[in-house]
Amino acid sequence: MKDTAKHQGLRNQLAAILAQKGITDKNVLEAIKKIPRHLFLNSSFEDYAYQDKAFPIGAGQTISQPYTVAFQSQLLEIQKDHKILEIGTGSGYQTAVLFMMGAKVYSVERQNELFKTTSVLLPKLGIRPKHLSFGDGYKGLPNHAPFDSIIVTAGAPIIPKPLMAQLKIGGRLVIPLGEEHQIMTMLIRKNETQFEKHEFGEFRFVPLLENKN
Numbered sequence: 001m002k003d004t005a006k007h008q009g010l011r012n013q014l015a016a017i018l019a020q021k022g023i024t025d026k027n028v029l030e031a032i033k034k035i036p037r038h039l040f041l042n043s044s045f046e047d048y049a050y051q052d053k054a055f056p057i058g059a060g061q062t063i064s065q066p067y068t069v070a071f072q073s074q075l076l077e078i079q080k081d082h083k084i085l086e087i088g089t090g091s092g093y094q095t096a097v098l099f100m101m102g103a104k105v106y107s108v109e110r111q112n113e114l115f116k117t118t119s120v121l122l123p124k125l126g127i128r129p130k131h132l133s134f135g136d137g138y139k140g141l142p143n144h145a146p147f148d149s150i151i152v153t154a155g156a157p158i159i160p161k162p163l164m165a166q167l168k169i170g171g172r173l174v175i176p177l178g179e180e181h182q183i184m185t186m187l188i189r190k191n192e193t194q195f196e197k198h199e200f201g202e203f204r205f206v207p208l209l210e211n212k213n
Contacts, residue, residue, distance in 0.1 A: 041055055083103070096127045149171055156208040184202075
């Protein structure tokens with residue numbers, strides 16, 4: 001598991017590209033600079049790891065392109081020790097970004113193959129989420145709620161009601177909504193019953209699957 005000066009240089013270049021594309025949150029850009037993305041990919045992709053592209057990671061899933069990871073992370077407006085629920089651990093790269101930004105990360109993954117791999121990889125890199133679990137992301141983690149923010153890293157046809165219920169008042173839920181193409185959507189919880197909705201254009205994600213365990 002090598003991380004070289006060359007890799008660091010490529011990360012710095014990637015962060016500069018993301019800044020040019022409109023990522024302004026310095027905490028997000030610093031996290032991108034620190035995390036060895038090449039270690040989250042199959043070694044055959046190592047030479048391409050710091051391009052702003054998505055890649056397959058097994059189990060029919062992908063590691064999102066860095067811009068998407070950075071964009072979603074920026075929308076959350078993370079502060080140190082914020083309690084964040086991530087739906088879709090995947091490769092663990094987004095988990096690592098949230099952790100590096102100072103968040104307490106609770107993450108759920110429904111693909112057992114990915115869950116096992118990521119559970120081993122993250123501690124090796126010194127990344128320690130508060131809680132990693134194998135399960136149905138649609139249900140969230142009610143036993144650990146409420147959360148300051150919730151991030152969904154797969155396309156969903158609807159916003160799961162349990163996730164809305166697990167969000168603190170004032171909290172943010174960021175989710176790609178839609179079937180084939182997704183609109184990046186953010187809900188801000190105003191009170192017990194009201195949510196303010198914002199939309200941020202089209203993205204493409206793998207689907208969020210329900211009740212497949």
